[in-house]
Amino acid sequence: MQASNPVLKLKSAAITALVMLGLALLAYELPDILDKKVLSPEQHLTTVIWVGSVYSLFALGYALVFSILGVLNLSHSAVFMWGGYIGVMSVIRYDVPIYYTLPLAMLGGGIIGVLVDLIAFAPLRRRNAPRISQLISSLGASAVLVNLAQLEFGTSPERFPRTTLKELPYEATVARPYTIGWLGAEFRITPLQVSIVVIAFALMFLLQYLVARTKTGKAMRVVAFNQKVAGLLSISVGGIFRLTFFLAGALAGAAGVLYALAYPSLTPFTGDEMALKGLTVIVLGGLGSIRGAVLGGLLVAAFEVYATAIGYSWLKDALPFVALFLILLFRPQGLLGEATVKRA
Amino acid sequence: MGFVSDALASIGLNEFVITLMFVNAILAMSIYLTLYGGMFSLANAGFMAIGSYVSVILTQSHDWPFLPAILAGMVAAGLIAIPIGLPVLRLRDIYLAIATIGFVEITRIMILNLDKIIAEAYTRLHMESEPPKITNGPLGITGIPVETKLEYLVVTVIILSYFMIRMHRSRFGRALAAIRQDENVAASQGINVVYYKNAAFILGAMMAGLGGGFSGHLSRIIQPGSYGFGTAVDILAYSVLGGISSWYGPILGGLALTALPEVLRPLKEYTGLINGVVLLIFIAYLPGGLGDPALWRSVRKTVGRIINFINKGKTADAGA
Numbered sequence: 001m002q003a004s005n006p007v008l009k010l011k012s013a014a015i016t017a018l019v020m021l022g023l024a025l026l027a028y029e030l031p032d033i034l035d036k037k038v039l040s041p042e043q044h045l046t047t048v049i050w051v052g053s054v055y056s057l058f059a060l061g062y063a064l065v066f067s068i069l070g071v072l073n074l075s076h077s078a079v080f081m082w083g084g085y086i087g088v089m090s091v092i093r094y095d096v097p098i099y100y101t102l103p104l105a106m107l108g109g110g111i112i113g114v115l116v117d118l119i120a121f122a123p124l125r126r127r128n129a130p131r132i133s134q135l136i137s138s139l140g141a142s143a144v145l146v147n148l149a150q151l152e153f154g155t156s157p158e159r160f161p162r163t164t165l166k167e168l169p170y171e172a173t174v175a176r177p178y179t180i181g182w183l184g185a186e187f188r189i190t191p192l193q194v195s196i197v198v199i200a201f202a203l204m205f206l207l208q209y210l211v212a213r214t215k216t217g218k219a220m221r222v223v224a225f226n227q228k229v230a231g232l233l234s235i236s237v238g239g240i241f242r243l244t245f246f247l248a249g250a251l252a253g254a255a256g257v258l259y260a261l262a263y264p265s266l267t268p269f270t271g272d273e274m275a276l277k278g279l280t281v282i283v284l285g286g287l288g289s290i291r292g293a294v295l296g297g298l299l300v301a302a303f304e305v306y307a308t309a310i311g312y313s314w315l316k317d318a319l320p321f322v323a324l325f326l327i328l329l330f331r332p333q334g335l336l337g338e339a340t341v342k343r344a
Numbered sequence: 345m346g347f348v349s350d351a352l353a354s355i356g357l358n359e360f361v362i363t364l365m366f367v368n369a370i371l372a373m374s375i376y377l378t379l380y381g382g383m384f385s386l387a388n389a390g391f392m393a394i395g396s397y398v399s400v401i402l403t404q405s406h407d408w409p410f411l412p413a414i415l416a417g418m419v420a421a422g423l424i425a426i427p428i429g430l431p432v433l434r435l436r437d438i439y440l441a442i443a444t445i446g447f448v449e450i451t452r453i454m455i456l457n458l459d460k461i462i463a464e465a466y467t468r469l470h471m472e473s474e475p476p477k478i479t480n481g482p483l484g485i486t487g488i489p490v491e492t493k494l495e496y497l498v499v500t501v502i503i504l505s506y507f508m509i510r511m512h513r514s515r516f517g518r519a520l521a522a523i524r525q526d527e528n529v530a531a532s533q534g535i536n537v538v539y540y541k542n543a544a545f546i547l548g549a550m551m552a553g554l555g556g557g558f559s560g561h562l563s564r565i566i567q568p569g570s571y572g573f574g575t576a577v578d579i580l581a582y583s584v585l586g587g588i589s590s591w592y593g594p595i596l597g598g599l600a601l602t603a604l605p606e607v608l609r610p611l612k613e614y615t616g617l618i619n620g621v622v623l624l625i626f627i628a629y630l631p632g633g634l635g636d637p638a639l640w641r642s643v644r645k646t647v648g649r650i651i652n653f654i655n656k657g658k659t660a661d662a663g664a
């Protein structure tokens with residue numbers, strides 16, 4: 001960078017002025033924020049972890065499809081919503097024991113994911129359509145899935161019946177939290193929250209293992225690197241694509257069930273709120289990085305929870321984007337992503 | 345003229361819908377400009393919100409006439425695009441898309457909470473007077489008289505089309521095309537990449553602001569909720585489904601995608617579903633969009649072949 005360039009000088013001056021302004025505002029607000037005595041900050045930390053783990057799990061599906069195919073799958077949020085409905089409705093309509101809802105939703109989500117690939121992505125891949133067309137066709141698939149859910153389940157919010165939640169061990173309802181003392185702080189956690197965190201992280205570790213350590217994972221990485229080379233190495237590229245969509249769909253289904261367990265309000269439009277959140281998560285953490293998605297999920301949850309806690313709930317949706325803006329300006333590859341050099 | 349509008353109204357395209365179709369055509373053209381320069385920017389929903397709010401506030405609270413207010417909204421969107429474009433346009437592809445979506449969401453949230461922020465500032469600064477209500481929070485501004493007329497929009501679309509056609513063959517258009525194909529090569533040939541990218545971004549923002557001003561004076565009510573992620577993606581869908589390889593593609597896409605749900609309205613609860621299915625079929629069979637020049641060439645060829653075939657048959661008949 002040449003410091004003599006007047007435009008650059010102006011820009012750095014503008015950035016400095018903005019940062020100073022931000023710091024001044026923060027200094028002005030800080031006593032006020034501290035004065036409000038945030039109700040047990042350590043309690044919010046537990047919320048951040050269990051909400052963030054659901055966000056991460058959801059966002060991983062986006063990251064997976066993006067890193068292997070290089071396209072954004074906008075129907076991922078609709079698969080997530082369907083996963084939630086498969087879980088809730090199998091309990092309400094067919095009295096399925098609650099333990100089976102998770103594998104059921106993962107299987108269902110995976111199958112929907114493969115169908116989305118067959119209908120919305122495969123025809124365009126065959127025609128060598130630009131990636132931007134694939135984005136729009138995934139949008140169409142999303143519209144179809146949301147409308148199907150609306151026709152089948154209606155628009156009133158659904159939830160797991162309270163009685164089935166009691167089937168879980170240790171009466172895993174929100175009503176009976178454990179209190180754990182640690183380092184002088186007290187955490188109140190319900191077993192339900194613990195199981196959500198454990199399941200989410202277990203699935204994420206499984207995925208990490210699959211991609212990093214197995215032969216299938218190696219094949220996936222080869223396809224991500226170069227499809228032609230993968231074909232020459234007799235890797236079934238189409239098969240890897242379908243597998244990717246199945247895995248992403250299964251993750252979305254699992255996240256859907258966990259979300260439905262956490263929040264008692266599942267509607268066909270639940271996915272739309274998550275769609276944007278998931279994108280923020282993966283870009284914050286770094287596209288195509290599993291650890292990045294985990295970090296991003298926790299960060300987004302932290303912004304939401306703490307903004308609400310200090311009385312700025314109206315800012316909670318804007319904060320992740322402000323952070324995103326700043327991160328993209330200084331580290332365009334995301335927090336944990338690796339920089340790729342683009343050559344002419 | 346009368347029977348044409350009657351016929352259109354009978355399939356669900358009344359005057360309001362047709363006006364809306366042209367508004368969306370303008371929005372689709374606004375995103376075409378950045379896509380032509382290879383920039384995957386989704387910021388136009390935010391600029392649309394700015395144009396819409398600025399012009400509506402000017403006509404409603406400050407008694408401005410319609411046209412100056414619309415132009416003021418357009419200029420406001422362009423001015424805001426300058427500080428946004430300079431840092432953001434360094435990003436590429438999906439990163440640019442997400443950063444611009446961030447801008448859209450931040451704009452929406454700022455509009456949503458503007459009154460709250462002003463009221464807070466008034467109490468902090470111990471001002472006695474009543475804080476003004478500007479954007480009216482989530483309820484939005486209601487009771488806006490309909491001032492957007494179809495004639496204005498048709499004229500605007502024609503002017504913008506002229507601008508687009510000229511753009512392709514101008515220094516500006518060629519520079520953008522070069523940047524789209526390869527930024528580094530373009531820069532090494534002496535094209536000021538930063539300047540042209542920002543110019544395209546600002547012009548696109550102004551067009552989106554114009555479209556926003558028109559839409560604000562058409563729908564009687566504006567709310568921050570209607571300028572979010574969904575709108576940003578919809579504008580992109582108009583442009584891509586219409587086809588981004590020709591200047592008329594986005595216009596076709598904007599018109600067709602706005603008309604589609606209205607035409608499907610008789611299907612009642614299946615409207616949304618069939619709308620999505622049609623979108624999927626369109627994009628699968630016409631990946632280059634409705635306005636794909638190759639598609640029209642092949643259509644012309646096929647039609648020509650059929651006409652030739654008929655003519656040959658006639659001459660053969662005459663010969664016999």
